[in-house]
Structures are given as structure tokens and as C-alpha cells.
Amino acid sequence: MNSNSNTFVSGDLTSTKLINSAGDPVNRTSETGDSSAVAIPKRGITRVSPVNAVAGAARYTKHHGKAVVSSEKSDAVLSFRDVGLGPHEAELRFRLIHFWEARNPLTKTLIGLEMLLIDEQGIVIQGFIPPARIDTYLPHLKAGSIYRLTNFYGSKSKVVYRVAEPNVTVTFSWNSVLSASADSSVGFPEDRFRFYGYKEFDEACDRKGDLYDYVGHMKLVNEHPVNDSLVLDEAELASSPRILLHVQTHEGPLMKLYLWDKVASEFCEKFRAHGNTPRVILVTTVNPKRFGGALSLTSVTSSRVFFDSDVEPTRDYLTWFHSNPNVANMVDAKVVTKTETATIGELFSYVKQEGAKVAWFECTSTIDDVVQGTAWYYIGCGVCHTKATKGPTTLMCKKCGKNEIVGVAQYLSKISVYDKEDQANFVLIGDAGFELTGKKASELVESYFEANESMEDDHIVPVPQALIDTIGQTHKFVVKVSTHNLTGKVQSFTVTKVLRPEPIEPEGNLDEEAEDDKGASADAKMKKGSDVVESTEG
Incomplete structure (x- = not known):
């Protein structure tokens, strides 16, 4: 037995009889034991048990109806270039770069x-x-380790969202044998990347083809400029794992890069552990999509994140970045945060799209009515505006972690809006109500109670005239398509900002610079308050 090689093999042990290579019964040992055995299922199909087998054993044959383990070491090492369709008994030797769960995007059922x-x-x-077969092999998988595999099946690779060039996939079969290799005489590359630029991603957009890698320097992280003082909003990321990056490759066009779920969490963990603010990022297997007509890149379950000095491509890019300090100021951060426009109908269509994510859009609509008879504001923390919770004697804030805070009234008002073809309900939150009425919610609430001293604090304050007066007005609203919209729990869209009406220019006399500056007003502030309180109204 070679103690430097651990072998893990497939088998159904629910109704099996264990024998050694001589055909004698043996006792089962733990996975860390040194017993050499194979399993003979009652169904008569030869399977190999997941206990440790003889080191170097590579071939399994039938002899008089019984399975025997050959101690002969296989010399038939197959290159990935020579792997074809169908069963293989030859040996593969490889480094495991990465592994991830594949699930059905709709039912979330585990595919493999x-x-x-x-x-x-x-x-x-x-x-x-x-x-x-996942439970058999998963405990022994470690990214970066070297393995040997015998008895596998070459299956045809999927045609959508491939992450490797070969049209064949190495599939583990019922008798596959996986061995962790301690042989350091062979040098295996650590990784390999396939990079695309803006032009290639634009051509591949929405085609569901191969997924390629992207490297560049970060300009914005969740709308905040990348500098030495950048700090991630931990509370916001904990509630909604989503990162929006604006990334540029050399002097190329700026691109939006969305990181979701586990990939967003990986970004945050590496960002915090980095020590200083990283400037270069590499994200693997990104999917080019169009959100609101703009080309964007979005992470998938197979995506990985690397920073400045993590791998050779990021180190090379960082060297270039330091040698070209002028690239850091090539793009105005305010301009690139301009939000995509959408009609009400396009908002409803977007939430029905497969794979739709949380996003923000500019939507020009006319106010038709203000919903009355319910509370039009909430009491929030005076510091972070999160909805306050009532303690025994004080107001508390979960986000700030304080048991005693000063409560301030914030807008939470539902309005009915329409455009040329469709109607929807928008919910005004926080400063969005102030931008619309010109008055703070706290000011309107205080003035009401001053004029109605006999009213109790829990009395529902009627909708103020300042909101009623907005009926009939047309505005450009920045609305958030939230997780509640995507799951069908909420039909109303949250308004995070109301933009000032744009002046009507004489036809044929448009100032291009002025047009670009209009997008600069949709800055990071419009999105900060959107996660403070999510509407739960249908």
C-alpha cells in the first residue's frame, strides 16, 4: 500500500458484500483505513466500494463472475486532447481548477x-x-489538487454556456476511480484563462454561447469611486448579495459587471482581506447580456474572482496600470452611473425574463393618483433611515445596532402612474418623496400634530396636500426592480429618486454635453435608500 495515494471510488453499498482481491470476506473500514476491497452488489453489477483500494490500481476486470483489482499500474495516460465520446478505461491525470453545483435555474433542483x-x-x-455520485467524491475534492481518474465516460458537452473549448466532457461513471496524487515530478499549470474584450462580448451578447473571462481596472464599486478610502456597505451586502462594478480594460469602453450571490460574497471576502483597495479585477466565465439596451457582464455559478496580485494576468495588468496613471481619470464616474431608460411596459416585461436580476431604470410617467387611507410614511432611524423597531421604552435600529435612537418620519407613499400605454403603482421611499413634493416627511408629520394636538401618536395622518398636488405632474422616476418584484410577491415598483424635469430644447439645437450631464444626476444616492425598506404591498 502506497500511503501517499488515496483512492476514492464509486459504489452503492446499501446491499453489498465486501471481499478482498483474493475473494475472501473482509470487514469494512473507514475511508481513511487501508483495507483493499471491492463491492459485489446483489444485482450482479460490479461496483467498487468507496473504501481505499490498492495504490496504483488502475484497471478493473471480471474473473469467473467476480470483480478483481489489478495491482498492475497503468501506463495508458490519456491527454485531454485525445478524450473522445464513450467509455474509457485509460487514466487521466489533471489538476482540479474549480468545481461548483449545477442547478436548474427555475426549480433549483441539483443537476450535478x-x-x-x-x-x-x-x-x-x-x-x-x-x-x-456527488456524496462519494465531494468530500475528497480540493481546488488546486492533483488527481488521477480511471474508468470514465466521455459525454458530449452542452452547447450553451460552455466554460471550456473541447466538445466532450469527462463524466464520472459507476466504476470511476479517483485518486489523489502525490507525484510532484509532473508540472501541472495552475490555471488557464480565456479573455474577451468589449467587441467580442458585444458580438456574443445574449447568444448563450461559451462563457469567457474578463480582466480590467475597477472604476466604481456599487456606484462609489475606487480609492483608498472605499469601504463596502456590509449591512446592504448581507441582505442582498449583489455587486455592481464599472470596469475598464486598458483604454477600452467602460463596462458594467454584475456579481451575484456566492460570487458577490467571494468578492466581499477577498476585498476585506486584501488590506488595501484593489484596483485590478479578473472575473471568469461571465455572461454578456443587455439590461435596458446596454451591454453588461454578469457572473454565473462557475465564476471566480481574482485581484491585483492573485494570478499572473492580474499581476501583468497591474504593472500596466501603474505605468499608465492617466487611465484612472479617463472616465467621469458621474456620467457612467447613468441609468437605462424603460417604459412601464418594459418594466413589466423585464421582471418576467428568465434570469432577470435586481436592477434600476429611469421611467418617465404621469401621476394619476395618490393612495389614501393607509400610512404614507414610516418612522426610521435618524442616522441610516432604516425602519425603526419598537423596544420596551425606546426605538431601536437593527442596522446600526443601537437600542436607543431618534426616530424620524420618512416617506413611504404609493402613487398610481401611467405613460402612453400602461399603468403601474410606484412606491416613494425616503428622499424620493422630498424630491417630488419639496417637503420632508418629518416636517409634514410635525405640522399635522401641531395643528391637531388632541391626536394620539399612533393616529394615521391623512395624506398631505403636498402629495395630492403632484397629481397630474409628469416626472422621470428612477425605479428599482427588487427581488420581491422578480418573485411575484410585489407588483409595485420602488422609486429611489425623482429627477428634475428636463428643459425642452428647440429642435435641431441639442447640446451633446448638456445631454450627457443629465445622466450625472442619477448618482449613488438614489440607490442607497432603496434597500432601507422594501415595500410589502401587493
């Missing part, structure tokens, strides 16, 4: 475990473990 593998020639291929 996908892997990215690289051989000693630097060829990358995709691997796949069916769901019934």
Missing part, C-alpha cells in the same frame, strides 16, 4: 457537480459528476 480540469499540457476540459 461541474468541474474545470487542466492536464499537464495545459488543456482545459470540463468534468461532471452526476447527482447520485
